[in-house]
Structures are given as structure tokens and as C-alpha cells.
């Protein structure tokens with residue numbers, strides 16, 4: 431079979447091609463280093479991210495994109511400093527996304543004055559415009575070197591000019607009355623939830639905690655520290671709810687009206703302003719460091735190609751919502767269509783003896799199945815972004831909970847919706863099995879959109895856009911309030927760098 435050739439090392443494949451009678455078909459399966467496409471923010475020095483990344487799309491000699499993997503690691507990437515200075519770079523081999531494209535990730539552990547050289551090779555040959563020269567200075571994640579021009583920074587990140595979710599969230603809040611919030615928020619929300627009260631002043635972070643459950647401030651602290659190292663934020667004062675549930679249940683026609691609390695999850699019944707979840711945030715900050723199932727590595731671990739997946743729906747998870755138990759019931763009645771299991775009981779312990787406990791399986795192995803069932807947990811299921819990045823079809827329970835990016839995804843186009851009570855689950859699985867090409871198209875469209883929406887640069891854009899819109903609406907000056915403490919940047923060797931942007935500002 432023609433496919434077999436792709437499993438061979440490129441050198442041997444080329445040799446075999448040379449021996450084959452030269453037909454269009456044979457030449458069409460050969461990678462063209464000149465025609466292969468390379469793009470992404472990781473090729474631009476000014477885009478500082480915890481992990482920089484870019485993409486390689488394999489293109490054949492006929493100018494056509496590969497749509498399946500052209501084989502094991504055809505491309506090698508070398509990243510080095512332009513000068514002789516020692517620079518630690520963590521750069522694993524490009525991730526094969528199994529669709530003809532590769533995702534290259536690299537993490538810098540130091541900054542470089544001169545710049546970076548990125549060489550992308552196919553065998554001995556340079557690919558596309560390789561070598562790419564990133565003119566210095568190129569800063570690493572922990573270098574405290576904010577761009578003083580907020581608009582310039584957003585433009586360099588290619589941030590969208592607006593986001594539908596942000597506009598919608600703020601439409602209820604033409605003004606942000608800091609004095610009203612200072613009076614109300616600690617009393618209304620403080621004791622029973624976890625609210626962090628932050629003030630950003632002159633790009634320094636101050637905060638105090640309100641309420642009992644505030645440990646998750648570590649996630650908001652790390653994001654704010656990361657942002658303020660990259661860009662000079664406007665002065666603003668806000669309240670972040672670090673609990674699971676959104677909290678502002680007042681409607682906008684009520685008196686007194688709702689206040690703009692920032693939360694990690696939204697719901698139809700509440701008016702909180704959503705930010706990306708702590709999980710997505712932490713995953714982005716710690717990619718190639720402290721986490722393994724992050725939003726980039728998942729893209730290279732999406733299981734077999736569509737045609738080789740088991741054509742069943744799949745679910746594993748904890749018992750954080752009764753619907754998940756119903757899923758196991760349905761699975762027992764239709765084992766040929768659905769494999770669903772609860773891996774840990776906490777809320778419905780008494781059900782364990784009836785429903786049984788399923789063994790935990792690695793997340794990457796979920797993608798051995800064609801259809802993935804997404805059912806809420808306590809709130810929106812935080813696995814949804816990861817599932818969307820895979821190449822299975824997502825069957826998503828309709829839900830009043832949402833994360834910041836859901837608004838861009840449409841049922842029937844990017845995933846298949848399930849009734850909240852799951853009563854149409856079996857019908858939808860049967861539909862998918864009977865309409866395999868359509869199901870595959872939806873899976874692919876969902877994946878493509880998720881790749882765009884969930885990329886690290888977009889995360890930074892989203893935070894900055896929310897903060898900007900909030901800051902513009904404040905009706906009085908933010909202040910450092912009683913009980914607030916400074917959240918400091920790390921000062922150890924990992925942050926060592928010389929910042930030219932700061933110098934420029936000092937010289938003015």
C-alpha cells in the first residue's frame with residue numbers, strides 16, 4: 431500500500447520513490463521542503479509566552495497539503511542563540527498532530543540580547559524560509575520586562591479587536607462603581623465563598639482575601655504576575671471569585687443591581703464576568719514544566735486516525751453530578767454504543783455497589799473512541815477544552831454553565847448537542863454512526879476552532895481585553911485598600927535578564 435511508505439524514514443522513502451516509476455501519484459506523496467508551510471507567533475521575538483510555539487504544515491511536491499501524518503518526525507528543529515552566550519532552551523521534537531501538521535513548542539530559560547536562530551530541517555534541507563532569525567532582545571517568561579504601550583503589546587500579540595463574550599458580559603455594566611463594590615462585595619460574598627480583592631496600580635499587584643476558600647489565588651496570582659511581566663496593565667481594582675460557582679445572581683433590572691465580579695465559569699442565571707478557567711490558565715503557564723496534559727501536548731496525543739477509532743461513545747469521570755450516573759445506566763443498556771464509567775465516588779457513595787467503579791484510564795486514551803460524551807461536573811466540565819482539541823466528535827450536554835470560549839462554538843457545527851437529561855444520547859450516537867462523514871467533519875471543525883481559540887496567545891489577549899474594558903469603566907480611582915499586600919515577582923536566578931524596554935522608559 432502507498433501508505434506504508436510514509437512509515438519509513440524520509441531518506442529511505444525518497445530512495446524508494448526514485449526507484450518507482452515516476453507518476454503524479456508517487457511524486458505527490460513526497461514532502462517538499464520549499465512548499466511546506468511554517469507559521470505562528472513563536473517565530474516573532476516580541477511575543478513573549480511561557481512556551482513559544484509555531485506550526486509546520488507538510489506540503490507535497492504537487493503543492494498539496496498532507497492531511498495525514500507523513501511519517502515519523504520528518505522535520506527537525508534547532509534553536510540557538512545568535513551569539514555565543516549560553517542559552518537554555520527546552521525544545522522537544524515537533525508534535526505530530528496526525529493531520530499533516532506539526533506543533534513545535536519551545537521554552538526559553540533565559541533571555542538573549544542578540545536574538546535566536548530557528549532552523550527547521552527536512553533531512554539536510556531547510557524548510558520554508560528557514561533559518562528564521564528572531565532579532566534580539568528575545569525575553570523569556572520570567573523576565574520582568576513589560577511593554578509600556580498596552581495597545582502596542584496587544585497588536586504584537588495579534589489580539590482580536592473584540593470578543594463577543596466580553597462585550598456581552600460588560601453590556602450590563604456601563605460603569606464600574608468601585609466605592610459601591612468596596613461597601614458591598616465583602617459583606618455579600620465574602621464569608622461563604624472565596625473572593626480575592628486585587629488592585630493593580632502602576633503595574634504592581636496588591637491583594638487581600640475575603641472569605642474562607644481562597645487557596646486558588648495561586649492561579650490568579652501567577653497569571654497576573656505573568657501578564658505584568660509582559661505588559662504594563664492599566665490601573666484597576668477588581669474582585670475575583672475563585673470558587674467553583676458563579677456568584678452574582680442579581681439581574682440588571684433589579685435595584686440594587688448586579689456588581690461586576692470576575693469568575694472562572696459563567697451561567698445563564700448569573701451576571702459574573704468570565705475569565706478563562708484556572709485550569710486552562712495554569713495549563714498554559716506550566717506547559718513543558720509542571721503539567722503533562724496541557725493544551726499543547728494534547729494536540730499530539732489524539733489517538734488513532736478517525737477511521738481506526740472504536741466507533742462507540744466514551745466517558746470516564748467522577749460522580750460530581752447525577753447525570754453522570756444516568757450515563758452509566760444508559761451504558762449498561764447499550765454497551766455496544768456507549769462505554770461510560772464512574773472512576774471515583776464522593777457525592778453518591780451509595781450508588782457504587784449498583785453501578786460499579788471503572789478503572790481510571792489516561793486522558794490521551796479517551797481518543798481511541800470516536801465519540802466523547804461531555805457532561806457537566808460541579809459546573810462546566812473543565813475537560814471540554816481538552817476534548818475539543820482531540821479528533822473525536824464531542825457530544826455535549828446542553829448546560830447553563832459555560833467557559834469564556836463556548837460562545838464561539840455552535841452545536842451541529844463544532845459539536846453535537848445532547849438534551850440536558852441525556853434522553854437523546856442513544857439517538858445521537860446512532861446518528862453519528864450512520865452519518866460518519868458528517869460526524870468526522872463536525873469533529874474536525876470543532877478541533878480547528880478549539881486550536882485557534884485555546885492557543886496561549888489568545889489566553890493572554892482575553893485577560894488583557896477583560897481588564898482593559900473593566901478599567902475603562904471605573905468611575906473612581908483604584909486604591910490600595912486596607913489589608914492588601916504586594917504580590918511580588920520572583921527574584922531568583924530564573925528571572926535574571928536585562929530589560930531594554932525598562933531602560934528606555936527610565937531614559938525618557
Ligand SMILES: *[C@@H]1O[C@H](CO)[C@@H](O)[C@H](O)[C@H]1NC(C)=O
Pocket residue numbers: 467487495
Ligand atoms: C493547507 O494548510 C494551510 C495551513 O493549515 C491552510 O492555511 C491552507 O488553507 C491549506 N490549503 C488547502 C488547499 O487546504
Ligand SMILES: *[C@@H]1O[C@H](CO)[C@@H](O)[C@H](O)[C@H]1NC(C)=O
Pocket residue numbers: 752755756759
Ligand atoms: C439507574 O438504573 C436503576 C435501575 O434501573 C435506577 O433505580 C436508577 O434510578 C437509575 N439511576 C439514574 C441516575 O438514572
